[in-house]
Amino acid sequence: MAEPRRGGAERRTRYARDPLGLRRALSDRLLPGLVAAMALLAALALAGSRGAEALRHRWEAGAAAAVTVQLPPEQASRMDQALAVLRAMPEVRTAEAVSAERMRALLRPWLGSALDDGLTALPLPAVIELRLVNAEIDPAPLATRLAEAVPGAELEAHGIWVARLAALAGSVQGVALAVLGLVAGVAVAVVAVATRAGIASRREAIEIFHDLGATQRDIAGRFARRIGLLAAGGALAGAALAVPALAALSSLAAPFAGGQAVGWASLPWLDLALLPPVAGLIGWATAQFSVRRWLRRLP
Structure with a gap:
């Protein structure tokens, strides 16, 4: 009889840690996979913006x-x-x-x-x-x-050509920043949809939890922590995938940098390192807003 008691204790522990069952409601595969793809696009857009800016300065300073x-x-x-x-x-x-x-x-x-x-x-x-x-x-x-x-x-x-190349680099940088903004907007939308899907699947548990005295802060905080961790994990995977892609692209851009090989040290490591915390913050804030907005409709 010791084994059933141990199983019951384990279930009570899991319930205490996750009373809303968010581990089952919020998939740990779909959302991180989508965020990883968007993080990869964001890394490419950031690298494109940085590279265009560097080339513009190089052309202006070196050939003007x-x-x-x-x-x-x-x-x-x-x-x-x-x-x-x-x-x-x-x-x-x-x-x-x-x-x-x-x-x-x-x-x-x-x-x-x-x-x-x-x-x-x-x-x-x-x-x-x-x-x-x-x-x-x-x-x-x-x-x-x-x-x-x-x-x-x-x-x-070379002044005329430098001006034209600088204008082209500025246009590329503007497009890269626009893509980055679009990726951020899509990320917010994806997280909002995932949050609403989680709310719909655990609606009864949330209402019971709320009736028992749980505050909006408690419920929204549990959703936000779960989704924030999933988004940060997905962004970490996307940033890791971006490293070899950026290394390959940098070698293709070598002729535009005077024929010099672009090493690993020149990759935008700071931008890549910031992707997971930024994605986690976007997921946390979006989940907080979505859950609190839904909870305000409860009687």
């Missing part, structure tokens, strides 16, 4: 005041003359020749193995990289003076 001068291969011997003319201009801060090795390094992320398969034999133009005193200087007069001193030299400013 940069100008390149190209000399045709047959004029490469006049490199020293072009450098002397450019360095004598007060608008030019620095003028440095770009080596052939660096030219190949810059082209390799875009051309890949084709660069080593035969393009190395092709003559490359001689390139000079300039840094102007500030990005507001009009490069047209510089190009005229340079062409007069070194015929065939062409000066190309």
Whole structure:
């Protein structure tokens, strides 16, 4: 007879811990799975926003005041003359020749193995990289003076393209933030639906519990804790799934970062770490609001 008594004690303990039967009413699979998917989307949106912002700053800081001068291969011997003319201009801060090795390094992320398969034999133009005193200087007069001193030299400013790329990066960042807001809204809706489903399945138990003197704070708190834990757990799984996806995407974005490999340390670890507590808070607050609103309708 000891075994039945032990089973009865275990049931009473479970009832004391979960008098509303929320473990059965609120599935520990469906809601966390949905939250995990939304957390994955949120992580991708956050990473996209951060990456677009970083690229915009990189382009603006690195190329806005940069100008390149190209000399045709047959004029490469006049490199020293072009450098002397450019360095004598007060608008030019620095003028440095770009080596052939660096030219190949810059082209390799875009051309890949084709660069080593035969393009190395092709003559490359001689390139000079300039840094102007500030990005507001009009490069047209510089190009005229340079062409007069070194015929065939062409000066190309990147300001217009940098402005267009910065606008594109800003648009991508705006879309990523809009997606993040949409994901948050869907998360609130999913949690609200799950809470209402839990209330509907345990309606009689809730009403009895309420009639016995349980306050709105007690009942709503039990729902909120359960749903908050489920949401946080689902977000943790989604953040873990986002790590390899973000690592793969960062390698694809390497050409836009100057061909530099993006390491694990550059991933948005802080954003990923914040996803579970934020999801748990959204679940807790949504459940609190939904349950209290329903309880106010009880007599």
